[in-house]
Amino acid sequence: MCEAFKNNYQLCEEIGRGKFGTISRCFHPISGSFFACKTIDKRPLTDPTDRECLENEPKIMTLLSPHPNIVKILDVFENDDSLSMVMELCEPFTLYDKIVQRTFSDGEAASLMKQLLEALSHCHKLGVVHRDVKPENLLFDGRNNLKVADFGSAVWLPEGRCIGGVVGTPYYIAPEVLMGREYNEKVDVWSAGVILYIMLAGVPPFYGESAAEIFEAVLRGNLRFPTRIFRTVSPEAKDLLRKMICRDVSKRFSADQALRHPWIQNGGESAEE
Numbered sequence: 001m002c003e004a005f006k007n008n009y010q011l012c013e014e015i016g017r018g019k020f021g022t023i024s025r026c027f028h029p030i031s032g033s034f035f036a037c038k039t040i041d042k043r044p045l046t047d048p049t050d051r052e053c054l055e056n057e058p059k060i061m062t063l064l065s066p067h068p069n070i071v072k073i074l075d076v077f078e079n080d081d082s083l084s085m086v087m088e089l090c091e092p093f094t095l096y097d098k099i100v101q102r103t104f105s106d107g108e109a110a111s112l113m114k115q116l117l118e119a120l121s122h123c124h125k126l127g128v129v130h131r132d133v134k135p136e137n138l139l140f141d142g143r144n145n146l147k148v149a150d151f152g153s154a155v156w157l158p159e160g161r162c163i164g165g166v167v168g169t170p171y172y173i174a175p176e177v178l179m180g181r182e183y184n185e186k187v188d189v190w191s192a193g194v195i196l197y198i199m200l201a202g203v204p205p206f207y208g209e210s211a212a213e214i215f216e217a218v219l220r221g222n223l224r225f226p227t228r229i230f231r232t233v234s235p236e237a238k239d240l241l242r243k244m245i246c247r248d249v250s251k252r253f254s255a256d257q258a259l260r261h262p263w264i265q266n267g268g269e270s271a272e273e
């Protein structure tokens with residue numbers, strides 16, 4: 001941990017752990033406020049791609065801050081051994097904790113999806129692709145506002161450019177990523193569509209017992225709305241799902257198009273209601 005960090009903050013208890021980082025609560029005596037601090041030990045990271053992601057995360061978060069639906073970064077401290085990012089402190093649960101408990105009404109799902117799409121639209125306008133949009137990376141502040149976190153896999157793509165490389169999490173990964181093709185920011189819209197499906201149905205659209213089976217299901221890409229599960233879901237919600245979880249990237253909605261969809265605009269209410 002850098003001396004400069006210790007001069008400004010007091011490290012408190014651990015609140016989360018990821019592949020590379022440890023997230024702790026920290027106290028800033030000057031402001032009397034608590035923040036979250038993600039600390040990454042750089043020493044075991046010998047792979048150049050891992051190193052690059054590590055360097056990118058604070059840069060990308062700084063580029064995106066401030067946005068009401070993206071975790072704000074406030075300070076970065078770095079030395080040869082470690083990197084520490086001080087961020088706004090979110091609640092101790094993620095969207096994952098909520099979706100394993102229950103399904104969401106159209107209204108609740110539309111409100112959360114709108115916030116996620118606002119964040120993605122902001123990222124995509126600035127050329128940032130998150131590449132790991134999943135419920136575990138969606139946090140909440142004390143007012144229940146959704147906050148996109150973990151830009152550890154994000155990349156900056158100049159306008160109109162594509163990128164390669166398999167990055168993402170099985171249930172949420174877009175088929176073009178799995179096929180090893182070049183891809184663009186629309187991979188985030190696919191993942192957001194999968195999240196919307198799970199919020200409404202309580203089950204993922206592409207299921208398998210192992211990562212390999214999930215990948216096969218994603219590649220087959222048969223989007224189904226079983227009547228038993230989707231009985232209570234509006235046709236407008238299904239229409240948006242088809243446009244977000246669309247295999248043809250050129251036809252798949254952008255985050256902005258999804259934001260303009262009537263289901264999002266009407267807060268999950270059907271037009272005739």
Ligand SMILES: Nc1ncnc2c1ncn2[C@@H]1O[C@H](COP(=O)(O)OP(=O)(O)OP(=O)(O)O)[C@@H](O)[C@H]1O
Pocket residue numbers: 015016017018019020021022023036038071087088089090091092093094136137139149150151152
């Ligand atoms: N700003 C924050 N406020 C509160 N909790 C947080 C914050 N950031 C992260 N966490 C907690 O720490 C966990 C891990 O954070 P994060 O996903 O950023 O770490 P990571 O090392 O990048 O993980 P991954 O293995 O997914 O790449 C989150 O799921 C969350 O529970």
